[in-house]
Amino acid sequence: MGKTLNNELNDPACISASNKKVKKRRKRKKSVPIITSIIFSVQRLKPDVISKLHQLNKKVELIKKQETIDKALKKAKLASLENEIKQIGGLSVYQTVSKTREHFHGNVNSSKWIISSLKTFASKSEVKLRLLDVGALSMNYENQASWLQCTYIDLNPQKKGILKSDFLKFKSGAMEEYDIIVLSLVLNFPGDAQVRGQMLVKATELCKTCGYIFVVLPLACLSNSRYLTHDNFHVMMESLGHSLIASHNSTKLSHKAFRKKSRLPEKCDFPKKVVQPGGNKNNFCIVLQT
Ligand SMILES: C[S@@+](CC[C@H](N)C(=O)[O-])C[C@H]1O[C@@H](n2cnc3c(N)ncnc32)[C@H](O)[C@@H]1O
Known part of the structure; x- marks a missing residue:
């Protein structure tokens, strides 16, 4: 088995075949920046969705806690905040950006x-x-x-x-x-x-x-x-x-x-x-x- 492998390595046909493989591999490598640029564009589109959602969550909790505020006003304020959350893409976009950030920090998980x-x-x-x-x-x-x-x-x-x-x-x-x-x-x-x-x-x-x-x-x-x-x-x-x-x-x-x-x-x-x-x-x- 080891011998066959050696012969294959010395065979010029095999060498050129393996060169092709290397070229193919190199080509594949070129696609990495494309993926990266897609991730970058997601980040550019939603640059601060994480901190924005944290801020909106904070406002929601503050309003929920207000006891003296008129009920209808409270409801309207909460609805308006929910709408803001929806406009930035809601929890799903927050989660996508969280995952993307993980990729950006060298896949640190x-x-x-x-x-x-x-x-x-x-x-x-x-x-x-x-x-x-x-x-x-x-x-x-x-x-x-x-x-x-x-x-x-x-x-x-x-x-x-x-x-x-x-x-x-x-x-x-x-x-x-x-x-x-x-x-x-x-x-x-x-x-x-x-x-x-x-x-x-x-x-x-x-x-x-x-x-x-x-x-x-x-x-x-x-x-x-x-x-x-x-x-x-x-x-x-x-x-x-x-x-x-x-x-x-x-x-x-x-x-x-x-x-x-x-x-x-x-x-x-x-x-x-x-x-x-x-x-x-x-x-x-x-x-x-x-
Ligand atoms: C920034 S992500 C963190 C994901 C992952 N644990 C990590 O370390 O990368 C926060 C996640 O916590 C979830 N989450 C927040 N409050 C939660 C709760 N009370 N119960 C269950 N999940 C919650 C959110 O939906 C979101 O998907």
Whole structure:
């Protein structure tokens, strides 16, 4: 077999055939910039759809909270915001741009860090670990089916196999059902700081004791917010019964892994409070009150 291969390599006909293959391969390579330019044009068309949708979500939540406002006026304001959301393409366009951005950052996908971290600290077991991926655009753990049993949920699923569900209303069979909960770029989605806190409480309820919660956030949410720092966030998670066991910062994202030590405590109180004063800070905040 090896000999045949050598003969083929020395045969001029085979060499020219393989040259052709190289040429063909080169031709194929030329198509890459075309794909890239398509992705660029999608980005140009929807340059700030992500931040725009985050801002609109924030306005929606603020209006929903207003108790003194006239009901009809409230309804009209909410309808107008819904219309603005529709005009920028709604959740579907937001999701497409999120995926495109992932391609732009060298296909960096937080699931890679999550899988490699889990492989270092989760002990091998006969039973598959149950993982819940909240706000799933793709089924990132499909290739890990030998040791992970995954449930994917999203408000607006883009693929068959992802369940349509709002995490806060998600009904699973039991409390403490999952070994692993993944909140990747989902905690920064709701416009209301209290809703973010509720997501952390819900994750705590669904996670088994000794299970893992992974949180991925844009780095600026923790490094440049007037209401939250990395340390502050760790203290908040500690108060919910989780210890930080691993973390990794890329240029844009903060990845954190927590291990649940105990059941959800009776009382947690983290109101909105300035912890990093000064200009040039963003307003990302998580309010946690149980
Ligand atoms: C920026 S994408 C993140 C996708 C992916 N997890 C990642 O890390 O790339 C945020 C996703 O979270 C989903 N999402 C936001 N709030 C949610 C909720 N309460 N329940 C389920 N999915 C939610 C959105 O629909 C959106 O698809």
